[in-house]
Amino acid sequence: MSEAAEPRYRRFTLSDRFEHWIQVFAFTGLAITGLIQLGSDKWMPQAVITVFGGINTTRVIHRSLGIVVLIATAYHLGTAGYRFLVTRTGKHMIPGLGDARAAWHAVAYNLGIRDEPPYEGRFTFAEKMEYWSIIWGTMLMAATGLMMWNPVATTSILPGEFIPAAKAAHGGEAILAVLAIIVWHAYFVHLRHFNRSMLTGDIGEEEMEEEHAAELDAIMAGEADDSVPADVVRRRMRWLVPIYAAIVIVGTVFVVLFLTYQEITIKTVPPPAAQVEIYAPYVPAAGPPVVGVAPASATP
Amino acid sequence: MTGVVLVVTFGGISIASAQSTAEWDNDTCLGCHTAPGPSMELPSGEILDLTIDEDRWGDSIHAYWDMKCVLCHTEITAIPHDPTGYQSSRDFATQKSESCTICHGEQAVVDDSVHAAARDAGNDDAAVCSDCHDPHYATDPPIDHAEIPKTCRTCHAEIYDQYEMSVHGSALTEGNPDVPTCTDCHGVHDVEGPANGSFHLFSPQVCADCHADEELMAEYGIKTDVFETYVADFHGRTITLFQEITPDQETNAPVCISCHGVHNILPADDPHSAVAKDNLLVTCQQCHPEAQADFPAAWMSHYSASVDEYPIVYFVNWFYRILIPVVIGGMAIYVFLDIVGRRRRRKEARHV
Numbered sequence: 001m002s003e004a005a006e007p008r009y010r011r012f013t014l015s016d017r018f019e020h021w022i023q024v025f026a027f028t029g030l031a032i033t034g035l036i037q038l039g040s041d042k043w044m045p046q047a048v049i050t051v052f053g054g055i056n057t058t059r060v061i062h063r064s065l066g067i068v069v070l071i072a073t074a075y076h077l078g079t080a081g082y083r084f085l086v087t088r089t090g091k092h093m094i095p096g097l098g099d100a101r102a103a104w105h106a107v108a109y110n111l112g113i114r115d116e117p118p119y120e121g122r123f124t125f126a127e128k129m130e131y132w133s134i135i136w137g138t139m140l141m142a143a144t145g146l147m148m149w150n151p152v153a154t155t156s157i158l159p160g161e162f163i164p165a166a167k168a169a170h171g172g173e174a175i176l177a178v179l180a181i182i183v184w185h186a187y188f189v190h191l192r193h194f195n196r197s198m199l200t201g202d203i204g205e206e207e208m209e210e211e212h213a214a215e216l217d218a219i220m221a222g223e224a225d226d227s228v229p230a231d232v233v234r235r236r237m238r239w240l241v242p243i244y245a246a247i248v249i250v251g252t253v254f255v256v257l258f259l260t261y262q263e264i265t266i267k268t269v270p271p272p273a274a275q276v277e278i279y280a281p282y283v284p285a286a287g288p289p290v291v292g293v294a295p296a297s298a299t300p
Numbered sequence: 301m302t303g304v305v306l307v308v309t310f311g312g313i314s315i316a317s318a319q320s321t322a323e324w325d326n327d328t329c330l331g332c333h334t335a336p337g338p339s340m341e342l343p344s345g346e347i348l349d350l351t352i353d354e355d356r357w358g359d360s361i362h363a364y365w366d367m368k369c370v371l372c373h374t375e376i377t378a379i380p381h382d383p384t385g386y387q388s389s390r391d392f393a394t395q396k397s398e399s400c401t402i403c404h405g406e407q408a409v410v411d412d413s414v415h416a417a418a419r420d421a422g423n424d425d426a427a428v429c430s431d432c433h434d435p436h437y438a439t440d441p442p443i444d445h446a447e448i449p450k451t452c453r454t455c456h457a458e459i460y461d462q463y464e465m466s467v468h469g470s471a472l473t474e475g476n477p478d479v480p481t482c483t484d485c486h487g488v489h490d491v492e493g494p495a496n497g498s499f500h501l502f503s504p505q506v507c508a509d510c511h512a513d514e515e516l517m518a519e520y521g522i523k524t525d526v527f528e529t530y531v532a533d534f535h536g537r538t539i540t541l542f543q544e545i546t547p548d549q550e551t552n553a554p555v556c557i558s559c560h561g562v563h564n565i566l567p568a569d570d571p572h573s574a575v576a577k578d579n580l581l582v583t584c585q586q587c588h589p590e591a592q593a594d595f596p597a598a599w600m601s602h603y604s605a606s607v608d609e610y611p612i613v614y615f616v617n618w619f620y621r622i623l624i625p626v627v628i629g630g631m632a633i634y635v636f637l638d639i640v641g642r643r644r645r646r647k648e649a650r651h652v
Contacts (some may be wrong), residue, residue, distance in 0.1 A: 046544050055541040110641025151598050152591050160597025165612040172620025179628045187635045262590040269500055269550055270558045270587045276458035279425055
């Protein structure tokens with residue numbers, strides 16, 4: 001690298017980027033296989049369902065991707081746990097009054113009321129908003145999705161009405177999430193300027209100045225060093241690892257048991273209620289003699 | 301009728317010269333066969349009554365068209381008659397039904413009927429033409445609407461007993477012309493049975509034919525959104541998608557009759573109905589064997605969510621109906637202001 005090269009500022013580790021692309025894959029797949037179910041009374045979703053091989057296959061794909069999200073969430077719980085509890089760099093993601101102020105400043109700046117752009121740190125108001133929306137959305141979608149996946153288990157714990165309510169919430173939240181990605185994420189990450197940090201892991205000085213001026217100033221002032229002494233990391237990890245392991249194990253056992261403990265439904269065509277003998281010749285108690293041709297069994 | 305020149309081989313007896321018998325007048329036959337008494341013992345030991353009720357024959361559609369007895373009874377070539385070779389009355393009925401194809405080929409030869417399939421599989425009990433249509437006394441229409449179930453009862457007595465007690469059957473007995481009889485759901489000559497996967501899959505439309513008909517249902521105060529609400533829910537949506545996309549595949553999703561019953565169907569407010577509140581759990585357990593007491597409430601019972609029915613669902617729907625436009629609208633405004641602000645600043649920068 002030549003000395004004239006523009007300095008780069010690290011935004012995401014390889015692990016972060018890996019998480020991100022897994023999320024992109026699962027979210028897109030879930031959105032497609034989910035929204036076509038939501039609108040499956042229309043011809044176009046039906047055409048897409050046909051491409052997937054029918055509604056049963058579509059549901060299998062959707063639920064499989066749901067499991068991918070659960071695994072990715074378990075992984076994120078680990079990385080987030082490490083950042084919030086061990087290195088304590090997670091504090092940059094915690095929303096506060098400063099973010100409300102930044103949002104207002106952005107609006108005022110855009111309206112020409114303020115001359116200065118919002119002065120934001122490592123994560124902007126827009127980024128925090130998206131991060132916490134995904135946390136909230138994933139929790140809601142996972143909960144309602146699992147409820148619908150095994151309504152038998154759900155209704156052994158919760159009232160029956162929670163199933164159609166879960167369905168309503170799952171569909172509503174899906175539309176909200178997809179629209180938010182299209183409006184918010186696509187604008188701030190792709191349209192405003194194309195942010196390549198999820199590919200390269202870093203951004204340039206110009207972007208830093210524009211979006212993370214406070215962080216840049218802190219770096220320049222030498223106040224941005226979040227690093228924690230190795231022995232502190234070790235001490236905190238001694239707490240985190242067992243707690244994390246316990247949460248993941250309990251969560252996994254719960255999900256597996258929840259989905260498999262009871263038989264959800266029979267796999268065959270349901271039997272019609274109250275079956276009787278199909279062929280049962282009528283024997284009149286007493287009646288006129290049989291004239292002409294009569295069924296063999298009705299003839300004495 | 302000069303059309304009777306076919307050569308029929310029954311039981312090894314060959315009858316050829318239809319020419320002479322074709323000239324036989326029906327009076328020739330009725331001369332003997334209206335008197336009580338004539339009968340025939342078949343090798344099976346059955347006694348076949350050979351008496352014809354002349355009045356009823358006279359009222360029949362075949363007499364109206366002046367059909368000759370020997371048109372069907374081609375084996376009768378001499379008086380007194382030669383032995384027929386029929387082994388039993390069933391053998392007689394089955395073989396004689398071949399005669400129907402002379403005039404009624406379209407109705408008589410229906411390969412996709414359950415009866416034809418059962419007969420092809422070697423089931424002699426499966427219905428042939430004369431089991432439903434008495435060849436001597438059939439009128440026009442061949443079977444009266446109200447008489448149809450009784451016709452089917454001949455072989456399906458247990459099903460008839462259920463039907464007779466059902467909301468449809470009991471109304472028919474009281475003379476209601478609107479209710480479905482056997483053939484309204486099963487078809488006539490192409491009778492379908494429940495074992496056929498496509499019958500299961502498409503049966504909701506059969507019910508919807510009447511139950512989504514507002515004019516017809518208004519008379520009985522039955523709500524017509526039952527089909528829509530079914531299709532809007534998980535089960536109905538699955539069935540609809542199978543109909544649209546994979547009609548050749550079987551699905552375990554239930555149709556109307558899976559819950560409401562089939563021949564024994566009762567009004568939903570009848571305490572004996574399979575979908576009565578107290579019976580619902582057992583009905584659900586047919587497919588969801590481990591379902592517990594709260595499970596049936598997961599099905600919205602053909603209701604659309606409202607303040608009174610399924611209020612949580614109603615409020616969740618409203619929550620998102622408000623949240624989505626507020627959040628997305630807010631985001632869109634924020635983004636729009638950013639676009640405008642950036643453009644303005646760029647323009648200003650150029651002018652400086």
